[in-house]
Amino acid sequence: MMQNRIKTVGAILLAGSFFLATNSIAAEAYDEETYGPEAPIAWDKPTKVTFSHKVHTMDSGLACDSCHDELFTMESGAILATGTMTMAAMAEGKSCGSCHDGNTAFASNTKCASCHMDVKELTPEDPIVWTKPVKAVIFYHKAHIEDFGLDCAACHEGTFAMETGSAIKAxxxxxxxLYDGKYCGTCHDGSTAFDSDTRCNSCHIGVKGYNRMMGNDGVHGKSPQETKAGH
Ligand code: HEC
Ligand code: HEC
Ligand code: HEC
Ligand code: HEC
Ligand code: HEC
Ligand code: HEC
Structure with missing residues (x-):
């Protein structure tokens, strides 16, 4: 009798600890019915971007209907076919931008690397050329990033907006x-990089350099860029 009771208690204890163990496993496990697909959604066109259901449902407490089906259908990749998933559309409050507006969640024109898996992919291919007030100043992303090892934040956190033309507008x-240590002058101060009051021609390629770059001799009509920009 006594032995039996001990056995029973043992069994209950065992069952209890088993129950606790499975329960804690269940709490750690991701439940797809409650939180949506566990595997991140990945888009690879035109760039590589991921979306995590876990971050939005389990961690941030959003319900399925805050996105489905008004913003997104439950079909991975469908949004790409609509052509509405662009940074410009997000800036107008569409798709991810309906929350990533700097209010409900961080703005879509910040923290590029949190959504984009390969930030280098976002680097403009072509050099940036300013033609006003003087023609022409040139800036190469590729050289500054690949050859001089700078990351995006070195320039895009306070020095330059990620939008060609912003500095001119300012x-x-x-x-x-530049001499006061602003814009290019934050580095081109004779210490981090060559001084802005030297080597004028490194930055200023001049009208001739500009025309050469545009594949135009500058005599016959306008350069392709000027024509395109409508100047
Ligand atoms: C913050 C927005 C958001 C929330 C909240 C959200 N989803 Fe999604 N869901 C998405 C996006 C974005 C996609 C991909 C759509 C696309 O690529 O067109 C998606 C796709 C899906 C898919 C299709 C997956 C596949 O591989 O085809 C399912 C299923 C899904 N969601 C279920 C859910 C469920 C269930 C919930 C609630 C528990 C939920 N989602 C909450 C944004 C969200
Ligand atoms: C909230 C998430 C999110 C953030 C933050 C974000 N992007 Fe995007 N981006 C996307 C999505 C989604 C797409 C469209 C799908 C794809 O390209 O796979 C996209 C597409 C793009 C594209 C392709 C063309 C276009 O204009 O749509 C470029 C370029 C781009 N992003 C640049 C950036 C830069 C630069 C930043 C930071 C200033 C940034 N993105 C921040 C989500 C984001
Ligand atoms: C219904 C609102 C909503 C929509 C739509 C939405 N998000 Fe979010 N997102 C949030 C909230 C809230 C957070 C958490 C707060 C924050 O980080 O600002 C968040 C956080 C994130 C994070 C940060 C993850 C981390 O690890 O910190 C990423 C990346 C992200 N979202 C990408 C996206 C992408 C890509 C889309 C579009 C496919 C999208 N979100 C659409 C509300 C939304
Ligand atoms: C050494 C400085 C520097 C670094 C580093 C840098 N940028 Fe830029 N970027 C600029 C300048 C300057 C502009 C033009 C700003 C202006 O005209 O006001 C610009 C503009 C841009 C634009 C806007 C292009 C357009 O057509 O409007 C994007 C996108 C961009 N940068 C992405 C990046 C990314 C992504 C990285 C990191 C991989 C990066 N940049 C690193 C200086 C830099
Ligand atoms: C975050 C720092 C930083 C900023 C901001 C910066 N540069 Fe540079 N730049 C460098 C470094 C580092 C080098 C390489 C060292 C050197 O040549 O002194 C360099 C080199 C250059 C070169 C020579 C590259 C070559 O291939 O010969 C040019 C031209 C140049 N920068 C133009 C600019 C212009 C124009 C701006 C502003 C629109 C700018 N840089 C902003 C850091 C910067
Ligand atoms: C690190 C790059 C860099 C160097 C080096 C540089 N400049 Fe500039 N310069 C710029 C930028 C950027 C602008 C503004 C955009 C534009 O005018 O197209 C500018 C504008 C100017 C302007 C018109 C606006 C103003 O400030 O009056 C003159 C004139 C000028 N530079 C002369 C020079 C001379 C002379 C030198 C050599 C002593 C020189 N620059 C060296 C980048 C540089």
């Missing part, structure tokens, strides 16, 4: 600003 994109 109205103080001048040599004086």
């Amino acid at each position: 109205g103080d994109f001048t040599m004086q600003s």
Whole structure:
């Protein structure tokens, strides 16, 4: 009798600890019915981007209907076919941008690397050329990133917006600003990189250099870029 009771208690204890063990496994396990697909959704066109259901449902507490089916259908890749999943559309509050607006969640024009798996992929291929007020100043992303080992934040956290033309619009994109340590001058100060008051021709390729780059001799009509930009 006594032995039996001990056995029973043992069995209950065993069953209890087994129950606890399975229960804690269940708590750690990701439940797809409650939180949506466990595997991240990945898009690879035009760039590599991932989306995690876990971050949005389990961690941030969003319900399925905050995205389905008004913003996204439950079919991985379907949104790409609509052509509405672009950075420009997001900036207008569409797709991811309906929350990633700097209010509900971090803005879509910040923290590129949190959505994009390969940030280098976002680097503009072509050099940036400024033609105002003087023609022409040139900047190569490729050289600054690959040869000089700078990351995006070195320039895009406070020094330059990620939008060609922003510095010009600010109205103080001048040599004086560079000498004062702004814009290119944050590095081109004779210490981190060659001084802005030297080697003028490294940055200023001039009208001739510009025309050569555009494959135009500058005599017969406008360069392709100017024609395109409508100047
Ligand atoms: C923050 C937005 C968001 C929330 C919240 C969300 N989803 Fe999704 N879901 C997406 C996106 C984005 C896709 C991919 C759509 C595309 O590529 O067109 C997707 C795709 C899916 C798919 C298709 C997966 C596949 O491989 O084809 C299923 C199933 C799904 N979601 C279920 C859920 C369930 C269930 C919930 C709630 C528990 C949920 N989702 C909550 C954004 C969300
Ligand atoms: C909230 C997520 C998110 C953030 C943050 C984000 N992107 Fe995107 N981006 C996407 C998605 C989604 C796409 C479209 C799908 C794809 O390319 O696979 C995309 C596409 C792009 C494209 C392709 C063409 C276009 O304009 O749509 C470029 C270029 C791009 N992003 C640049 C950037 C840069 C630069 C940043 C940071 C300033 C950034 N993105 C931040 C999600 C994001
Ligand atoms: C319904 C609102 C909503 C939509 C739509 C939405 N997000 Fe989010 N997202 C959030 C919230 C809320 C957070 C957490 C707060 C934050 O990080 O700002 C978040 C966080 C994230 C994070 C940060 C993950 C981490 O590890 O910190 C990424 C990356 C992300 N979202 C990508 C996307 C992409 C890509 C899309 C579009 C396919 C998208 N989100 C659509 C609300 C949304
Ligand atoms: C050494 C400085 C520097 C570094 C490093 C740098 N950029 Fe830039 N980037 C610029 C400048 C300058 C502009 C033009 C800004 C302006 O005209 O106001 C620019 C513009 C851009 C633009 C806008 C292009 C367009 O057509 O509007 C994108 C996108 C961009 N950068 C992405 C990146 C990414 C991604 C990285 C990191 C992989 C990066 N940049 C690293 C200096 C830099
Ligand atoms: C975050 C730092 C940083 C910023 C900002 C920066 N540069 Fe540079 N730049 C460098 C470094 C480092 C080098 C290589 C060292 C050197 O040549 O002194 C370099 C080299 C160059 C070169 C020579 C490259 C070659 O291939 O000969 C040019 C031209 C140049 N930068 C133009 C610019 C212009 C124009 C701007 C502003 C639009 C700018 N840089 C902004 C760091 C920077
Ligand atoms: C590190 C790159 C860099 C170097 C080096 C540089 N410049 Fe500039 N310069 C710029 C940028 C960027 C602008 C503004 C954009 C534009 O005018 O197209 C500019 C604008 C100018 C302007 C018109 C605006 C103003 O400030 O009056 C003059 C004139 C000028 N530079 C002369 C020079 C001379 C002379 C040198 C050599 C002593 C020189 N620059 C060296 C990048 C550089």
